[in-house]
Amino acid sequence: MKYSKLFSKTNKTAPADADCINAKYLVQGGFVDQEMAGVYTWLPFGLRVLHKVENIVREEMNVLDAQEIFMPCLQPREYWETTKRWDSVDILFKIKSQTEKDYALGATHEEVVTPLAQKFIQSYKDLPFATYQINTKFRDELRAKSGVLRGREFRMKDMYSFHTNLEDLNEFYARALQSYLKVFSRCGLQVKAVEASGGIFTQNQSHEFQALTSAGEDLIIACEKCEFGQNSEVATLNEGDKCPKCGGVLNKVKGIEVGNIFNLGTKYTDAFDVNFTDENGEQKKVLMGCYGIGTSRLVGAIVETFSDDKGIIWPKSVAPFQIHLVSLGSKDATVVEQVNSTASSLHDELESAGIEVLWDDRSDISAGAKFADVDLIGIPLRLVVSEKTLRENSVEWKERNSAEAKLILSVDVIESIKSFLRS
RNA sequence: CGGGCUGUGGCGCAGUUGGUAGCGCGCUUCGUUCGGGACGAAGAGGCCGUGAGUUCGAAUCUCGCCAGCCCGACCA
Numbered sequence: 001m002k003y004s005k006l007f008s009k010t011n012k013t014a015p016a017d018a019d020c021i022n023a024k025y026l027v028q029g030g031f032v033d034q035e036m037a038g039v040y041t042w043l044p045f046g047l048r049v050l051h052k053v054e055n056i057v058r059e060e061m062n063v064l065d066a067q068e069i070f071m072p073c074l075q076p077r078e079y080w081e082t083t084k085r086w087d088s089v090d091i092l093f094k095i096k097s098q099t100e101k102d103y104a105l106g107a108t109h110e111e112v113v114t115p116l117a118q119k120f121i122q123s124y125k126d127l128p129f130a131t132y133q134i135n136t137k138f139r140d141e142l143r144a145k146s147g148v149l150r151g152r153e154f155r156m157k158d159m160y161s162f163h164t165n166l167e168d169l170n171e172f173y174a175r176a177l178q179s180y181l182k183v184f185s186r187c188g189l190q191v192k193a194v195e196a197s198g199g200i201f202t203q204n205q206s207h208e209f210q211a212l213t214s215a216g217e218d219l220i221i222a223c224e225k226c227e228f229g230q231n232s233e234v235a236t237l238n239e240g241d242k243c244p245k246c247g248g249v250l251n252k253v254k255g256i257e258v259g260n261i262f263n264l265g266t267k268y269t270d271a272f273d274v275n276f277t278d279e280n281g282e283q284k285k286v287l288m289g290c291y292g293i294g295t296s297r298l299v300g301a302i303v304e305t306f307s308d309d310k311g312i313i314w315p316k317s318v319a320p321f322q323i324h325l326v327s328l329g330s331k332d333a334t335v336v337e338q339v340n341s342t343a344s345s346l347h348d349e350l351e352s353a354g355i356e357v358l359w360d361d362r363s364d365i366s367a368g369a370k371f372a373d374v375d376l377i378g379i380p381l382r383l384v385v386s387e388k389t390l391r392e393n394s395v396e397w398k399e400r401n402s403a404e405a406k407l408i409l410s411v412d413v414i415e416s417i418k419s420f421l422r423s
Numbered sequence: 424c425g426g427g428c429u430g431u432g433g434c435g436c437a438g439u440u441g442g443u444a445g446c447g448c449g450c451u452u453c454g455u456u457c458g459g460g461a462c463g464a465a466g467a468g469g470c471c472g473u474g475a476g477u478u479c480g481a482a483u484c485u486c487g488c489c490a491g492c493c494c495g496a497c498c499a
Binding site: 009018036297375 | 424429433434435436447448449455456457458459460461490491492493495496497498499
């Protein structure tokens with residue numbers, strides 16, 4: 001992609017009202033645009049990152065044999081009355097049609113997925129199964145804040161599993177927990193699965209996934225050695241106590257909640273009366289679990305975790321592009337032509353090799369301005385083609401998380417890139 | 424929803440005791456530059472958040488409303 005064709009732009013000055021790193025750099029770098037408090041447009045750069053994160057999530061859910069669907073955000077009041085959540089869930093957006101019918105905007109999808117599953121569950125032979133979607137959620141938060149970390153409209157992957165018995169639910173729950181840890185580690189994050197309260201979802205077992213970063217809002221009592229952790233909301237232990245699992249010291253740390261999983265039991269299948277016929281011909285209640293990952297929040301958590309004073313430093317797995325190619329100008333028109341044709345053929349060669357490249361081909365801007373944009377946007381690898389590199393038959397190579405630049409012979413560039421991207 | 428701060432070109436800001444709006448960045452054109460946000464010249468762009476009031480006259484004073492942000496309560 002050529003930078004000069006991009007309609008969205010970076011900004012030299014950070015927004016004045018940014019309260020945290022993700023709000024600052026995502027807006028300044030042209031990843032998102034704020035429409036109102038807690039509501040953002042995802043611009044080309046930002047959407048590429050969001051899609052990468054969501055594809056990682058999608059791949060890992062597919063490994064669990066969960067099947068992707070897409071459910072409506074517009075939901076009838078009756079479903080929410082059935083679960084007695086129409087009045088009790090205060091963050092629910094409620095709207096009226098022209099004919100005065102009441103609807104909810106989906107804050108979560110138990111009210112849709114449970115009656116949906118009912119239509120397909122008759123016998124124990126239809127179970128177990130899991131289904132998920134990646135969709136927009138609406139929550140009427142009293143106070144939206146912290147950039148994309150707490151919005152009123154946000155992206156979320158939500159998965160629901162259906163089982164004949166508790167052992168089976170527990171087994172899937174445990175596998176989902178491991179999948180979640182894999183998703184977060186593929187996004188480059190250090191995440192702990194901590195015991196938590198079920199909130200509006202359930203009184204049963206639940207885990208939160210906390211990305212450990214000083215920018216976090218949640219306080220976690222976490223073992224410094226093993227995976228053990230508890231949300232301080234429900235913690236029975238204190239800082240300095242010994243870990244009940246491994247004996248290590250417990251610390252109080254901050255985290256951003258990027259996911260959660262709940263054992264729902266029969267809460268929703270009771271409400272909608274979802275039964276199956278077992279091997280003995282008896283009617284039994286279906287058991288459910290639900291599993292969420294805030295994908296737009298996850299993007300924010302990644303920015304909070306990986307940045308410096310110049311901008312974002314994306315992990316390779318979620319960067320908007322793999323390569324940021326920069327061509328520099330010269331006073332000599334012939335050199336400019338050579339630089340541009342070299343950069344252009346490198347750009348085409350990379351794209352045809354399936355490597356995502358952003359080429360800053362702008363001719364009316366200084367080298368310094370281009371480099372500042374590279375740092376702000378945070379693509380892992382910068383390549384420069386200029387009069388200098390042309391003389392050496394080389395391309396300059398600089399990684400975003402390193403201060404050093406080196407020259408690579410042009411003939412070796414593609415291979416070097418491929419091995420860099422594999423590492 | 425309580426308490427506070429702030430609304431002035433795309434972004435960041437200034438605007439004195441009320442007299443009809445300015446700076447930096449960005450943008451356009453021309454020329455010069457060409458490896459860490461270049462320089463000169465000439466331009467374009469604003470119902471000063473919004474409504475009412477006070478006044479000969481309001482960006483400026485008064486009141487209401489709206490929006491953004493912060494603290495709190497609440498929450499993925």
